[in-house]
Amino acid sequence: MKHLYLADDHEIFRKSLRKFLEKEAYPYYEKWEEERMIPRSFWTKMGEQGFLCPDLDEEYGGSNVDWGYAVVINEELERVGSGLVGLGLHNDIVVPYINSYGTKEQKQRWLPRFTTGELITAIAMTEPGTGSDLANIKTTAILDGDHYIVNGQKTFITNGIQSDLVIVACKTNPNAEPKHKGVSLLVIERDSPGFSRGRKLNKVGLHCQDTAELIFEDCRVPKENLLGEEGKGFxxxxxxxxxxxxxxxxxxxxxxxxxxxxxxxxxxxxxxxxxxxxxxxxxxxxxxxxxxxxxxxxxxxxxxxxxxxxxxxxxxxxxxxxxxxxxxxxxxxxxxxxxxxxxxxxxxxxxxxxxxxxxxxxxxxxxxxxxxxxxxxxxxx
Incomplete structure (x- = not known):
C-alpha cells in the first residue's frame, strides 16, 4: 500500500536509511540485546547520516523536512527491533518540546547537538506512585534565587541511563488549584548537582533499550532551564x-x-x-x-x-x-x-x-x- 503522505524523495530516503541499518544495526542487534544497551556510537552514526531530528531547521543542524521523513525513520527502526524505540523518543517526542517551547538561547544551546547524537534526550513524567495521573506528580521544583531546587523520583524513563538532557515534569507550585496548573517543565542536564540515576531496570522485553530510575535530591537547576512558562507544563x-x-x-x-x-x-x-x-x-x-x-x-x-x-x-x-x-x-x-x-x-x-x-x-x-x-x-x- 502506498502511503498517502510519502513522495519519491521519501522512498529514496528510506532506501538510504535501510542500507545504513543493514550495515550498522541488523548485524549487531542481538549483541545489543545481550549487552542491554545500544552503544552511543550508533547514535552518532545516525546523526552523521542525517537520521536524527531531520525536521529541525537547517540552522540547528536539521534538514527542515516534513514529518513524513520521521515516519520512515520510525518504521525502519522498528523493522530492526523494538528496542530502538529510544531514538524515536529522542527525535519525535522529546526534541519537539525544545523546538516548540524553548527560547532562542535554549534552541541554539541544545538543538544542534541533538542532531549529531552528541546529546541524548529523555522525558521524565512517570513516578513510582504516579503514571497517567500527571496532575498529581510529587516531584517539586521550588525557586531559590537563580535556581530551582528539585526533589523527587522518576521511573520507567526511556534513555534513562544514557540521556544527557532530561525534560522533567515537576510541581513548581505544589499548592496550585486546580492541581495541573502547578506543573512545569524543567530541562535538567547530566552534570546537574543532586541529579543521579537509580537502577537500570530489568524489563521483560526491549532489552537493549536502557530504562532507568532518576533521582533528584536538592538538585540545583538554573532558572534559565525552565521550558516555556511556569505553570503551563501540563x-x-x-x-x-x-x-x-x-x-x-x-x-x-x-x-x-x-x-x-x-x-x-x-x-x-x-x-x-x-x-x-x-x-x-x-x-x-x-x-x-x-x-x-x-x-x-x-x-x-x-x-x-x-x-x-x-x-x-x-x-x-x-x-x-x-x-x-x-x-x-x-x-x-x-x-x-x-x-x-x-x-x-x-x-x-x-x-x-x-x-x-x-x-x-x-x-x-x-x-x-x-x-x-x-x-x-x-x-x-
Missing amino acids: LYLMEKLQQERLVVAIAAQVAAEVMYNQTLDYVKSREAFGKPIGKFQNTQFKLAEMATDIEMGRAFLDQLIAEHIEGKDVVTKVSMAKWKLTENARNMATDCMQLHGGYGYMEEYEIARRFRDIQVASIYAGTNEIMKTIIAKNIGL
Missing part, C-alpha cells in the same frame, strides 16, 4: 502527547507487519503430517485474520498520519489508533508464536523477541484504558 504535555501516541501506533503497526510476514514464510515451509502447516484450515484462517487486521490498520493509520502532518487535531483518532493497533499487534504476537510451535518459544527465532517486546505497547504513552477514556469523553460520554 498543557504542553497534553499538546505533545498526540504525536507521542502516534509514534507508538506506527511502531505497533510495523511490528504486526513484520510478525505476519515472518509467520507466513514459516507456515509455507514447515511441514507436519506430510504437508506444509499453511495448508491446514486453522492456519489459513489465522493468517487471513492477521492479513485483514494489518490492511485495515494500515489504511486507518496512513490517513491519520496524513491528517497529523496537515496540523489537524486528531487526538480522538490517535487514541483509537494507539489502543487498537497495539492490541492487534499483541494478539498477533500470541498467534504467531503459536503457529511457530515449539520453535516460537526458542530465542533464536525472532518471534520470541517480538512477543516479549510488544507487550509494553499497550502500557506506555498512556495505557489503553486511558485511551478508551479519552475516546469516550470526546464522543460525548
Whole structure:
C-alpha cells in the first residue's frame, strides 16, 4: 500500500536509511540485546547520516523536512527491533518540546547537538506512585534565587541511563488549584548537582533499550532551564502527547507487519503430517485474520498520519489508533508464536523477541484504558 503522505524523495530516503541499518544495526542487534544497551556510537552514526531530528531547521543542524521523513525513520527502526524505540523518543517526542517551547538561547544551546547524537534526550513524567495521573506528580521544583531546587523520583524513563538532557515534569507550585496548573517543565542536564540515576531496570522485553530510575535530591537547576512558562507544563504535555501516541501506533503497526510476514514464510515451509502447516484450515484462517487486521490498520493509520502532518487535531483518532493497533499487534504476537510451535518459544527465532517486546505497547504513552477514556469523553460520554 502506498502511503498517502510519502513522495519519491521519501522512498529514496528510506532506501538510504535501510542500507545504513543493514550495515550498522541488523548485524549487531542481538549483541545489543545481550549487552542491554545500544552503544552511543550508533547514535552518532545516525546523526552523521542525517537520521536524527531531520525536521529541525537547517540552522540547528536539521534538514527542515516534513514529518513524513520521521515516519520512515520510525518504521525502519522498528523493522530492526523494538528496542530502538529510544531514538524515536529522542527525535519525535522529546526534541519537539525544545523546538516548540524553548527560547532562542535554549534552541541554539541544545538543538544542534541533538542532531549529531552528541546529546541524548529523555522525558521524565512517570513516578513510582504516579503514571497517567500527571496532575498529581510529587516531584517539586521550588525557586531559590537563580535556581530551582528539585526533589523527587522518576521511573520507567526511556534513555534513562544514557540521556544527557532530561525534560522533567515537576510541581513548581505544589499548592496550585486546580492541581495541573502547578506543573512545569524543567530541562535538567547530566552534570546537574543532586541529579543521579537509580537502577537500570530489568524489563521483560526491549532489552537493549536502557530504562532507568532518576533521582533528584536538592538538585540545583538554573532558572534559565525552565521550558516555556511556569505553570503551563501540563498543557504542553497534553499538546505533545498526540504525536507521542502516534509514534507508538506506527511502531505497533510495523511490528504486526513484520510478525505476519515472518509467520507466513514459516507456515509455507514447515511441514507436519506430510504437508506444509499453511495448508491446514486453522492456519489459513489465522493468517487471513492477521492479513485483514494489518490492511485495515494500515489504511486507518496512513490517513491519520496524513491528517497529523496537515496540523489537524486528531487526538480522538490517535487514541483509537494507539489502543487498537497495539492490541492487534499483541494478539498477533500470541498467534504467531503459536503457529511457530515449539520453535516460537526458542530465542533464536525472532518471534520470541517480538512477543516479549510488544507487550509494553499497550502500557506506555498512556495505557489503553486511558485511551478508551479519552475516546469516550470526546464522543460525548
